[in-house]
Amino acid sequence: MKPRRNELAPPSGAMVGPEERREILEKIATAVRGCTRCRLHATRIHAVPGEGPIDAPVFVIGEAPGRDEDASGRPFVGAAGKIFDKGLQAVGLPREETYITNVVKCRPPANRAPKADEIASCRPYLLAQIEAVRPKVAITLGATALRGLLGHPVPFKEARGQAIELGGVLVVPTYHPAAVLYNRRLEVEIRRDLRLAARVLISGRARHIADRHRRDKRSHRVNARRRGPSQGAKRSARRSR
Ligand code: SF4
Numbered sequence: 001m002k003p004r005r006n007e008l009a010p011p012s013g014a015m016v017g018p019e020e021r022r023e024i025l026e027k028i029a030t031a032v033r034g035c036t037r038c039r040l041h042a043t044r045i046h047a048v049p050g051e052g053p054i055d056a057p058v059f060v061i062g063e064a065p066g067r068d069e070d071a072s073g074r075p076f077v078g079a080a081g082k083i084f085d086k087g088l089q090a091v092g093l094p095r096e097e098t099y100i101t102n103v104v105k106c107r108p109p110a111n112r113a114p115k116a117d118e119i120a121s122c123r124p125y126l127l128a129q130i131e132a133v134r135p136k137v138a139i140t141l142g143a144t145a146l147r148g149l150l151g152h153p154v155p156f157k158e159a160r161g162q163a164i165e166l167g168g169v170l171v172v173p174t175y176h177p178a179a180v181l182y183n184r185r186l187e188v189e190i191r192r193d194l195r196l197a198a199r200v201l202i203s204g205r206a207r208h209i210a211d212r213h214r215r216d217k218r219s220h221r222v223n224a225r226r227r228g229p230s231q232g233a234k235r236s237a238r239r240s241r
Contacts, residue, residue, distance in 0.1 A: 022054045024132045028125055032105045038121040040106035040114070046073035050101025050129060057201055058098040059135035059169070060084075061126065063144045063176055064114050070107035075100045080178035083187065084141070087177070091194040093201070099133045101126065103148030119148045130169065137201050138169050139194070142176030160193065163200050172197040 016024070029049035035041060048065040051074060060076075068078035076084060085095050104114040104122045114122075126149065130138065140146040143156035149171065150164075156173065163170040174193035180186045 018054050021132045021134075025054060025129065028128050028132065032125055035105070035125075038104075038106075038118045040104060040108060040118055043109050044106040045070045047105045048073055048075050048102065048107075049105055049125070050075055050099060052099030052133070053097065054133060056097055056099035056133055057136045058093055058197065059130060059133055059138045060098050060100045060141065061138060061145045061149055062100070062102040062141045063148075064102050064104045064111075065107040066111055066178075067107070075102060079181060080176070083180050084177040084190075087187070087191050087194050090191055091198045093194065093198055099129070099135065101129055103145050113144055114148075119144070123148060123151065135169055137163075137197050138166070138171045139197050140171060140173045142179070145176070146171075146173045161196070163196065170200050172200060 032049040033047045035047060041047070044065075046065075046069075048069045052059075062076060065075065066078050066080070068081075069075055075081070088095050088098065103126060104118050105125060108114050108118070138149065140149055146156060146159060147153050150166070159173045160175075163172050165171075172193055174190050174197075175186050177190060180190065
């Protein structure tokens with residue numbers, strides 16, 4: 001499957017190790033918990049920075065924390081989260097191997113959709129998290145999450161069903177699992193998109209392994225050339241004189 005290219009500037013991706021990246025992620029979480037950049041801080045119980053392993057190959061982006069998330073400070077713990085967990089498991093992408101967050105980290109009052117200025121205020125946290133985790137695949141849940149990641153509106157129906165390249169990360173858009181609570185048929189569609197994300201991840205891994213083999217073979221040849229002919233080759237050269 002050929003990924004669709006997106007012209008947007010990606011997160012920069014500085015060359016730092018896992019320990020430093022984990023520290024960066026913790027600093028982002030601390031900043032989020034004390035953040036007052038937008039009006040949503042005034043009504044939150046807990047900010048919800050996100051959670052998951054530092055080397056998660058899959059990065060999931062929802063819209064905003066709901067009531068359960070606001071109460072617990074953890075992402076995707078409500079009914080929609082459970083639907084999504086089941087979907088992840090069904091396609092072999094366990095939640096423990098994914099990093100999960102939202103485009104805005106504080107719950108909008110009465111679960112309204114986040115406003116454009118709130119998304120823009122919170123976006124630097126999202127991009128910094130992606131830069132720290134360096135996932136292979138990002139799954140966006142719903143039109144707001146896709147817009148929040150890309151930084152501009154995109155026709156959701158057109159974007160769905162394909163992988164969009166964004167700075168080395170393949171973005172797979174799907175519906176928000178909360179939509180399944182109102183329309184059960186969307187669960188099938190979400191699973192179809194999650195299967196696409198799993199395939200993208202596997203083909204990305206295969207490419208990575210093939211690239212590594214190619215690099216290893218090349219450096220082996222270069223080292224052999226630097227070392228010069230082997231003792232055996234020298235002996236047979238002497239014999240043939
Ligand atoms: S939603 Fe984001 S920008 Fe707004 S207060 Fe919360 S953490 Fe800060």
